[in-house]
Amino acid sequence: MSQEMPTFLGLLLVGTVENAREAVLAAKRNGARVGLVPTMGALHAGHHSLIRTARKECDFVVVSIFVNPAQFGPNEDYTRYPRTLEGDMAMCRGEGVNVVYFPSEETMYPPGFATSVEVAGLTNALEGAYRPGHFRGVTTVVLKLFNIVPAHAAYFGQKDYQQQTLIRRMVEDLNVPIDIRVCPTVREPDGLALSSRNVYLSPDERRSALALSRSLKLAEERLRYGDRDVAAIRQAMLDLLNSTPHVKPDYATLIHPDTLEEVSQVLPKLVAVVAARVGATRLIDNLIISDL
Ligand code: AMP
Secondary structure: OOOOOOEEOOEEEEOOHHHHHHHHHHHHHOOOOEEEEEEOOOOOHHHHHHHHHHHHHOOEEEEEEOOOHHHOOOOOOOOOOOOOHHHHHHHHHHOOOOEEEOOOHHHHOOOOOOOOOOOOOOOOOOHHHHOOOHHHHHHHHHHHHHHHOOOOEEEEEOOOHHHHHHHHHHHHHOOOOOEEEEEOOOEOOOOOEOOHHHHHOOHHHHHHOHHHHHHHHHHHHHHHOOOOOHHHHHHHHHHHHHOOOOEEEEEEEEEOOOOOOEOOOOOOOEEEEEEEEEOOEEEEEEEEEOOO
């Protein structure tokens, strides 16, 4: 290792590219299957489930924590995004993580940095339309992480449906030798998808935020009851959101699971997707609806 690395009760905290790569290559030399869980920290039970799946499928697990400035727009919450390294480290230790990779902004974007990766087409839909540049920031940092932490498998959440679609596309198109694993969305008992941004919600907004998962359930119920009027279902989702205090939808619609295009008729498998502002907090959610 190029320099002394701090440990937190046996869990290695690594900040440089060289140390991260060296830790992974050493594990690989010992025959370990290595799993990577990329995160922005403020870890919650959604991240937990990714880490647990990685633990089950791999011998050596790296969690990266990097609040990536390149994926935040100028008026977004980069500066106030929750940063809870100590709690995150405790959680990772409890889950048997081997290494936490916590690079500085300088390490990820040194002076002169000029390259980015963009997945054409898929990037422009849905979130891409509301967050210009967001996915270029995501795919660029994720490819960097794959190169810094040369794992066998990387774990992502279905919660960010478009993100995992783009990453799978990028890995296939660029022949990146890594297995992309997607884990189901973890929800609160009342249905709210866990998100690091939920901490921004006031108690009133927290109640209103349920409208997102409810709009997805509403779409699923109507489809299961045999409703085939996609436009009417879309409108019902929007009506539910618009009639909830504090909630302003950006979109609520049904899309093709692979192309992410809005569908005009019911397919055997669809994804209901929603994005809305709840007060000042922008939340997203989705539900895969199959066997239709
Ligand atoms: P983030 O820290 O928000 O960038 O998320 C890191 C990873 O955790 C991403 O792959 C997310 O899709 C995943 N994730 C976030 N929230 C959830 C959730 N509620 N359930 C499952 N995975 C999640």
